[in-house]
Amino acid sequence: MFSGSRFLVTRSLPLVKMSGHTPSVMRLEQRAAEADHIIDYLKQQVQLLKEKAMREVAMPTAGDSSVQCASKSTPPQPTSPARSSTSPVATASPPPKNSEGKKNKPEKREKGEKKPAAPQEEAKVDVSRLDMRxxxxxxxxxxxxxxxxxxxxxxxxxxxxxxxxxxxxxxxxIDQMQNRMAVLLCNLKPAKMRGVVSQAMVMCASSPDKVEILDPPSGAVPGDRVIFQGFPGEPDKELNPKKKVWEAVQPDLKTDGQCVANYKGAPFEIAGKGVCKAQTMSNSGIK
Structure with a gap:
């Protein structure tokens, strides 16, 4: 018992001393109060940070909701743009085809226009296309x-x-062929005859039984051009055999009643020198 009382006494003494207003206790209480203020301040800061974080989180969620609302509203829109996009494509594809078709048609027409031009040129075939000298x-x-x-x-x-x-x-x-004047067709395409290339043709009054070389007028010299009144124009450089110009003109080359060579009534003429004639053959073909 004694020892226990002593123990109680010793335990009570420190309590009495701590309850006193000693400087050390006052400092502890002051620090505790400061700590409480700091803790309150930190709690306030934590609460502010939480609220701020909540606001920042709330903003994207609102955006998400708007996006979701937009997505909910857009489903009908994709269908309508899809239809509108397909409809322009359907309407846009035909125009190029139509336009290409329109472009092709004029080209065909142009080709068609050129084809009639060829017959016109053929219609103009006459003796002026022949280079006679x-x-x-x-x-x-x-x-x-x-x-x-x-x-x-x-x-x-x-x-x-x-x-x-x-x-x-x-x-x-052969003796009458030497050193004599003649009329020659000079723009036929050269042709090989039995291995020798012929570069012109001697013009002759001709019948089944007789042939005479046409004589130029007196005073004519090699190179003089044969002309035809009423048929102006420059001769072709070379007659195209496919165009058959010679074949078209030749039937109208004839001698008249005075043996004068002519084409449709126009005589073979050397300007300022006279006309070309056969010696005796009248009303005969010329080739």
Whole structure:
């Protein structure tokens, strides 16, 4: 018991001392109060941060809700734009096709317009397309591989004579072929005759039984151009065999009653010098 009382006494003494207003106790109480203020301040700051965080979180959620609202409102819209987008495509695709079709049609028309132009050119085929000139047969000899052909060297006013192959052996003696004047068609396409290329054709009055070389007028010289009144124009550089200009013109080349060579009534004329004639053959074809 004694020891226990002593224990009680010793326990009560510190309590009495702590309850006193000593400087150390006052400092502790002051620090405790400051700590309480700090804790309250920190709690306030934490509460503010929480509220701020809640507000920041609340803003995207509102955006999400608006997006969701928009998405809810948009489902009908995709269908309508889809329809509107498909409809322009449907309407846009035909126009190019139509426009291309329209462009193609004019091209076809242009080609069609060019085709009629060809017949017009063919309609204008006349003797002016032929390059007929006065020439001088310098030499003539028989073709080495054809008994009915002559091979002639003819001066037609160019730098060198032209080689001409003519089937005149049966109609004109070789001595009458030498150094004589003639009329030559000079723009036929060169053609090989029994291995020799002929570059022109001697123009002759012709019938089944007789052939005569056309004579130019007195005073004509090699290279003089044969002209036809009423048929102006420059001759082709070279007649295209496919166009058959010569074949179209030749039937109208004839001698008249006075043996004058003419085309549809227009005489073969050398300007200022006269007309071309056959010696005796009147009303005969010319080729």
């Amino acid at each position: 006065v020439g001088r047969i310098v030499t003539a000899e028989k073709h080495p591989d054809a008994d009915s052909l002559y091979v002639e060297q003819v001066d037609v006013g160019e730098a060198a004579p032209r080689t001409v192959v003519s089937g005149l052996v049966k109609h004109i003696p």
